[in-house]
Amino acid sequence: MADATLTGPATVPPIRRTSTMIFLAALAVFVLLVTLLADAGMISTSTVKLLGKTLCLALAAVAMDVVWGYTGILSLGHMAFFGLGGYAIGMWLMWARTEAIVLADMAARTLPPTPSELQDAIGSQIFGVVGTSDIPMIWTFAHSLPLQLAMVVLVPGLLALVFGWLAFRSRVAGVYLSILTQAMTLALSLYLFQNDSGLRGNNGLSGLQNIPGFETTSQATISIAFFWGSALALGLGYLLFAWVVSGRMGSVLRAVRDDEARVRFLGYHVESFKLFAFTLTAIVTGIAGALYYPQAGIINPNEIAPVASIYLAVWVAIGGRGRLYGAAIGAIVVSLLSNWFTSGGAPDIDLGIYEIRWTEWWLVLLGVSFICVTLFAPQGLGGLFDLLSARRRSGRRASYGPDTGAKRPEEGAE
Amino acid sequence: MLRLLLALAITLIVAPAAAQDDLQAILQTHAEEVANPGRRSVGALIDDLLASDLPSVPVFLDAWQDREVVRDSRDGRFFIAGDEEDGVVTLLDIANGDEIGTAPEAALEEVRPNGGVRRVIGGALVQFRLSDPDPRARQRALASIARRPDADQIDPLRASIEEEDDAGILAEKERLLNILVARFGATTEDRIAAIEALAGEINPDARAALSEILRTEDRVVPAGEATDGNVAGTLSLPRAEAYGRLVDAELAPPGVSPAEIRDTLLANVEAGAVAGTRLADLDTDTARHAAYERLSETGRAAPFVSDEEIDAAIAAHSFEAVFLEEDEAVIDAARATLGSVERQVALNRAADLGLDALSLASIYFLAAIGLAITFGVMGVINMAHGEFIMMGAYTGYVVQQFVPDYTLSLVIALPLAFIVAAAAGVAMERLVIRHLYHRPLETLLATFGISIALQQLAKNIFGTQARPLTSPDWLGGQLVVNELVSISYIRIAIFVLALAFLGLLLFILNRTRLGLEVRAVTQNPGMAASMGIDPDRINMMTFALGSGIAGIAGVAIGLYAQVTSEMGANYIVQSFMTVVVGGVGNVWGTLAGAGLIGVLQKLIEGMNPSNTLAAQTYMILFIILFIQFRPRGIVALRGRAAEG
Amino acid sequence: MLIRSLFVTGALCVAAQPGVAQETDCPVKVGVLHSLSGTMAISETTLKDVMEMLIEQQNEAGGVLGCDIEAVVVDPASDWPRFAELGRQLLTEDEVDVIFGSWTSVSRKSVLPVLEELNGLMFYPVQYEGEESSKNVFYTGAAPNQQAIPAVDYFLEELGIEKFALLGTDYVYPRTTNNILESYLQDKGIASEDIFVNYTPFGHSDWSTIVSDVVELGSDGSLVGVISTINGDANIGFYKELAAQGIDAADIPVVAFSVGEEELSGLDTSNLVGHLAAWNYFMSADTPENEEFIAAWHDFTGDENRVTNDPMEAHYIGFNMWVNAVEEAGTTDVDAVREAMWGQEFPNLTGGTAVMGTNHHLSKPVLIGEIREDGQFDIISETDPVPGDAWTDYLPDSAVLTSDWKELDCGMYNTRTETCVQQTSNY
Structure with missing residues (x-):
């Protein structure tokens, strides 16, 4: 409370500023460490790819935290934006790679190819898998990297804008909104599952790890480059969101979360604030997806099934809502653990009468740990950091209401 | 032959009857065909058999069709297989079915004619069976006629009508006779009478006969010229298709495709150039086209057919559909009858689709109603609801493992599934949800955790393979209203179950003490508590009820679809949407939601039958839009209860 | 500096690929x-x-x-x-x-x-x-030429099927297989309006309308056969619906490409007797x-x-x-x-x-097998060995392609232009 009077409401509260600095510093150290270890051959390429992907997931989780932990919209559809970003970049990757192959093949021919022959050949190469050679309308811009990069931002942004505008305008809120966002991602994934969707149906876009123009570069180098890119995106995204949730804007967003009606009566246009948070996070999630899928190598409609978005929410919950670093930590810890358990890294436990094989029991463990976190540690892993900082600061201990998940007492203290 | 005779002499204990000998002899001359018949080649053998006029032929054909014939691999003779005991099979005479000996199972080869051959055999048997004393044999014969109507069948069928005593079969015979006469009758009057008698028949075979009469053939004629025959209509074909037909009829020169241009150019490369154009410059369609034109001018390529020429050629011809049937009066009669039949068919199909929609709606209702109770009353989003459905289905499966009688096991499984799921629901409510009442979004996450844990547990216990849950025989089959409208009994049962639960819930909520208290807690928990109602107890009871119904829904769904660990997950999103579209906290709302979604989905499916996935996508899009305009659902609650 | 060292490591990694001299x-x-x-x-x-x-x-x-x-x-x-x-x-x-x-x-x-x-x-x-x-x-x-085409031949030749319903789960295998079959059937003189194609999602369970559509296909007295590329669990609902509508193998035979012994073990097979499956192996092979x-x-x-x-x-x-x-x-x-x-x-x-x-x-x-009561298959037809064809002859785009790693060192060789389209594969 004393701090708040010193710094004034408009500036960045010190706790957030320090946490941001610590987070960025930790990220930088981590990136350097991984790069050096990979350079020395102590970390394999697949691990670098895994870490790079995890950073992208962390960025998506940070965005999710802004929309849920700060604004109070439990979106169960944010992975749809993640996937759309991936599809947008994947289209260019596939097109450019195929174009290079087709050009190389046609260069050997007596007659130089006409533009339409070129198109047909590319079409049958890309869409032969789904039994057609026509190039769908949505691939119109696929030949151009800048246009497709614009799509990475525009497609998720526009979808979020339209969807959010419709939903917020008619005051769909709370649980209803969650179900509606879930319906959105389900509809999108079902649509993409169809072969006629023009994005190769269930097969999706594959071979994305081969970057056109860098055919001779080894995957070891490409994976480090993407790792850096992901880390940079996470760092920038974190800064952006730290700025958004601090100051005036942040206060209004949190107020919307805590009592939407009251904020409205105070004269704020609640819908605009919600729409802003929803759209901005959708765009950032889309960018995270665009960085993720070239590392994963393949994107298909399964990636945006409703359950993926629920997992995103779960990461944020486990990491601790209302703390950007909590969301990032949650995503990193849970997805890496998940990986470790399912890839057979965890040793099986022989109980004598029954052998616990983690590939079979990991999901049970994960499920039980969600329950425990929501019941016993609503502040998640991030709560651990609160304990550390609380020791140094005396704050209000009183409860601000029943929703113990968010970090209200601390926010009040700022 | 010598060996055969020797074998005959050795193996036959019973003195061979003359007829049996003849039949066996015919079979032996075609031995390979009998043992491995083919649909196209079996005709010769059947002709021989029929030509022999032996009374034993139908007996053999019957056994052959039913795959009861075996061949003794030691001597190549054919028998009908009788009972088997300790690896020894009783052999029956192919001519009359008498026991004539035994043979070790290992020495016998089963003769297994495939479906196509069996159909040919069935056709051959028709003449013997039309007057068979066994009504089932007569019905089989009629089914054969219906499948393959033929002019030869008119006389035997007409002859058999006179002595028919079974009213049902008689009607069927007369109907089939009409169909046969309509197509193959001798005089125009006969045929028209028969066609008119077919009015109101929506059976596929009657429609088939009518459309067979109205079958047309496409012809190309120069424009303005009259064709001989009865013209059914002029066709308007897409441009490429129309020109293709002209080319096929050799009325126009074939068009030159870009690929042909390319090949022609390639064939005419001279010193790095084609007709004066350098190869490197031939990278556009216009350049290639120009080079091709120059080639064709010098006669080195077929002339190019321009778009104008194609259009002109198409305009100069008309494309007509002409009836194959020559008798105009018959055509008119058939056309009129078919028109009226098709209207009826359309109505009936709509009714059938309506039944399907009703059935789908009742399934959605059953799956969602438990959720509607917990969600509506307690505002709790239970993501594990689907897993209660799964639990119910697995309960049904486990019961069937112990109680082999399907009816009895179903009687046990239904209440047991209710108890199991309700117990799980209560446990979940007490252990988890109770602590999260004021944090609905976190309930969502916690119950999602329960959901994935339960799903994985089910996998660990029952394996990933789908498990069978078999319905009793009396639920098998379907209720046939007519040839087009039918619904399976299992779906009727689900519908009845849904109705029963609707009634039960309405009764509990509106007529019992519990219902009163539940409604009180729904509307204002604080006030209810101060009136002496224990909200905790009510919440527990509600949860038990909601989960229990999900368990029963699981048994019902398992009976008509598959029991897997993921079956619940397939219904959960649909169920949520049903509840939200209908309006939360209201049984009628859920009913309306399920009805709307079921009908709409079938409607979209009906419009685009080849893509079920698209139907589901549009369905969800519709729901998203619907909620924009009615955020509180179809049946919206008013007052404080509406706030959530 | 760092970048450069990265490139060097990259090069080393390429050189030290697995499978080289061990x-x-x-x-x-x-x-x-x-x-x-x-x-x-x-x-x-x-x-x-x-x-x-x-x-x-x-x-x-x-x-x-x-x-x-x-x-x-x-x-x-x-x-x-x-x-x-x-x-x-x-x-x-x-x-x-x-x-x-x-x-x-x-x-x-x-x-x-x-x-x-x-x-x-x-x-x-x-x-x-x-x-x-x-x-x-x-x-x-x-x-496809080792499973789908022979099965369709069996339908055409042995069973005399005149109309085809191609039912599949909506993903690439059924889509491509059905494309190939459609074009093959048209080659064989089956009109395109006599081919009904339907795709359903994974785990689909509501089959009543689709089965009715298939039955309706035979309303003109033609023999209808179903070529099923339905995958996994959805088969259970499909066969249950067939049984519920009283359709047995004699009325409308179904040949499935994704139903084998393993899938049948999750089903009550008494109603499926007589339906077919095409595989290269059946457990009942003697x-x-x-x-x-x-x-x-x-x-x-x-x-x-x-x-x-x-x-x-x-x-x-x-x-x-x-x-x-x-x-x-x-x-x-x-x-x-x-x-x-x-x-x-x-x-x-x-x-x-x-x-x-x-x-x-x-x-x-x-092999083509008929489902028996006990969940096994009766092998009713067996062809001579068929060499697998990587590129089908029944789609115009792939008819010109061939694969031969020994002579041509190419998996996607265009026989018309006589060039290797690409050494890597088309993913």
């Missing part, structure tokens, strides 16, 4: 890349088990090149990107000599780029849609090899009720061919083994001999 490395490692959890675990777990059994048997028989064989089992959890990730891990970290794995086409397409980048070797055991021939994959399952294989399988799993199926036979043939090829080449080096694989012969479990072609597909007989 003749004496013991034990020989075999990667098993089958999902043990998630939706595909239902089918793939069995294949992991059969690989463990084959490896155990081979070790008892003295291993390969005097080394023991060690299985490296990982779980991609039915998550397609995980196939690529774990494929890379198997090749670079575990340094396996060969991988046996994948079930769905999308999982194969996911791991393909990794295999080609690192020059790995994989055996793919499931029937698939064709249109692919990778230098680094041997396809031991059926291509040969001494098969008897021995089944006995070994029951012995290994300790469960007398476990069934065997077609992809298991594919792994059985693939693994034995690989062992023989390694022995022949005297090394586990990928390039040497690949060359030794061409022309490898090994007895089928159903009799006759499978031969590996230079297009990396097997030559195998096609």
Whole structure:
């Protein structure tokens, strides 16, 4: 409370500023460490790819935290934006790679190819898998990297804008909104599952790890480059969101979360604030997806099934809502653990009468740990950091209401 | 032959009857065909058999069709297989079915004619069976006629009508006779009478006969010229298709495709150039086209057919559909009858689709109603609801493992599934949800955790393979209203179950003490508590009820679809949407939601039958839009209860 | 500076690819890349088990090149990107000599780029849609001409079917197979309006309308046959609906390409008797090899009720061919083994001999079986061995393509322009 009077409401509260600095510093150290270890051959390429992907997931989780932990919209559809970003970049990757192959093949021919022959050949190469050679309308811009990069931002942004505008305008809120966002991602994934969707149906876009123009570069180098890119995106995204949730804007967003009606009566246009948070996070999630899928190598409609978005929410919950670093930590810890358990890294436990094989029991463990976190540690892993900082600061201990998940007492203290 | 005779002499204990000998002899001359018949080649053998006029032929054909014939691999003779005991099979005479000996199972080869051959055999048997004393044999014969109507069948069928005593079969015979006469009758009057008698028949075979009469053939004629025959209509074909037909009829020169241009150019490369154009410059369609034109001018390529020429050629011809049937009066009669039949068919199909929609709606209702109770009353989003459905289905499966009688096991499984799921629901409510009442979004996450844990547990216990849950025989089959409208009994049962639960819930909520208290807690928990109602107890009871119904829904769904660990997950999103579209906290709302979604989905499916996935996508899009305009659902609650 | 060192490491990594000169490395490692959890675990777990059994048997028989064989089992959890990730891990970290794995086409397409980048070797055991021939994959399952086309021929020739309903789950295998079949049927004179095509989502359960549509197709008295590429659980609802509507195999026969012994074990088969399936293997095949294989399988799993199926036979043939090829080449080096694989012969479990072609597909007989009451199949038709065709002859775009790694060193060779379209495959 004393701090708040010193710094004034408009500036960045010190706790957030320090946490941001610590987070960025930790990220930088981590990136350097991984790069050096990979350079020395102590970390394999697949691990670098895994870490790079995890950073992208962390960025998506940070965005999710802004929309849920700060604004109070439990979106169960944010992975749809993640996937759309991936599809947008994947289209260019596939097109450019195929174009290079087709050009190389046609260069050997007596007659130089006409533009339409070129198109047909590319079409049958890309869409032969789904039994057609026509190039769908949505691939119109696929030949151009800048246009497709614009799509990475525009497609998720526009979808979020339209969807959010419709939903917020008619005051769909709370649980209803969650179900509606879930319906959105389900509809999108079902649509993409169809072969006629023009994005190769269930097969999706594959071979994305081969970057056109860098055919001779080894995957070891490409994976480090993407790792850096992901880390940079996470760092920038974190800064952006730290700025958004601090100051005036942040206060209004949190107020919307805590009592939407009251904020409205105070004269704020609640819908605009919600729409802003929803759209901005959708765009950032889309960018995270665009960085993720070239590392994963393949994107298909399964990636945006409703359950993926629920997992995103779960990461944020486990990491601790209302703390950007909590969301990032949650995503990193849970997805890496998940990986470790399912890839057979965890040793099986022989109980004598029954052998616990983690590939079979990991999901049970994960499920039980969600329950425990929501019941016993609503502040998640991030709560651990609160304990550390609380020791140094005396704050209000009183409860601000029943929703113990968010970090209200601390926010009040700022 | 010598060996055969020797074998005959050795193996036959019973003195061979003359007829049996003849039949066996015919079979032996075609031995390979009998043992491995083919649909196209079996005709010769059947002709021989029929030509022999032996009374034993139908007996053999019957056994052959039913795959009861075996061949003794030691001597190549054919028998009908009788009972088997300790690896020894009783052999029956192919001519009359008498026991004539035994043979070790290992020495016998089963003769297994495939479906196509069996159909040919069935056709051959028709003449013997039309007057068979066994009504089932007569019905089989009629089914054969219906499948393959033929002019030869008119006389035997007409002859058999006179002595028919079974009213049902008689009607069927007369109907089939009409169909046969309509197509193959001798005089125009006969045929028209028969066609008119077919009015109101929506059976596929009657429609088939009518459309067979109205079958047309496409012809190309120069424009303005009259064709001989009865013209059914002029066709308007897409441009490429129309020109293709002209080319096929050799009325126009074939068009030159870009690929042909390319090949022609390639064939005419001279010193790095084609007709004066350098190869490197031939990278556009216009350049290639120009080079091709120059080639064709010098006669080195077929002339190019321009778009104008194609259009002109198409305009100069008309494309007509002409009836194959020559008798105009018959055509008119058939056309009129078919028109009226098709209207009826359309109505009936709509009714059938309506039944399907009703059935789908009742399934959605059953799956969602438990959720509607917990969600509506307690505002709790239970993501594990689907897993209660799964639990119910697995309960049904486990019961069937112990109680082999399907009816009895179903009687046990239904209440047991209710108890199991309700117990799980209560446990979940007490252990988890109770602590999260004021944090609905976190309930969502916690119950999602329960959901994935339960799903994985089910996998660990029952394996990933789908498990069978078999319905009793009396639920098998379907209720046939007519040839087009039918619904399976299992779906009727689900519908009845849904109705029963609707009634039960309405009764509990509106007529019992519990219902009163539940409604009180729904509307204002604080006030209810101060009136002496224990909200905790009510919440527990509600949860038990909601989960229990999900368990029963699981048994019902398992009976008509598959029991897997993921079956619940397939219904959960649909169920949520049903509840939200209908309006939360209201049984009628859920009913309306399920009805709307079921009908709409079938409607979209009906419009685009080849893509079920698209139907589901549009369905969800519709729901998203619907909620924009009615955020509180179809049946919206008013007052404080509406706030959530 | 850092970037530069990265490039150097990159170059080193390329040079130190696995499979280059490791003749004496013991034990020989075999990667098993089958999902043990998630939706595909239902089918793939069995294949992991059969690989463990084959490896155990081979070790008892003295291993390969005097080394023991060690299985490296990982779980991609039915998550397609995980196939690529774990494929890379198997090749670079575990340094396996060969991988046996994948079930769905999308999982194969996911791991393909990794295999080609690192020059790995994989055996793919499931029937698939064709249109692919990778230098680094041997396809031991059926291509469309080894399953779908013979089954349709059987329908046309033996059953005299006049109208076809092509029902499939909406993903690439049914889509491509149905495309090929549609064009094949039209070649055979079936009008396009006599072909009904429908796609349903995975796990579809509401079949009543679709079955009614199929019945309606036969309303003009034509014989209707169903070609089913319906995958997995959805089959259960489909066959239950057929039974409920009182349709038996004599009215409308169904031939399925994805229903085998394993799938039938989840069903009450009494209503399915007479429906058909086309595979290269049935458990009921009456040969001494098969008897021995089944006995070994029951012995290994300790469960007398476990069934065997077609992809298991594919792994059985693939693994034995690989062992023989390694022995022949005297090394586990990928390039040497690949060359030794061409022309490898090994007895089928159903009799006759499978031969590996230079297009990396097997030559195998096609069997058609009728479902029996006990969930097994009666084999009612068996063709001569059919060589697998990577590029179908019934689609115009792929009719001109061919694959021959021995003579042409190309998996996608355009016979018209006589050029190799690409050395890598089309993923």
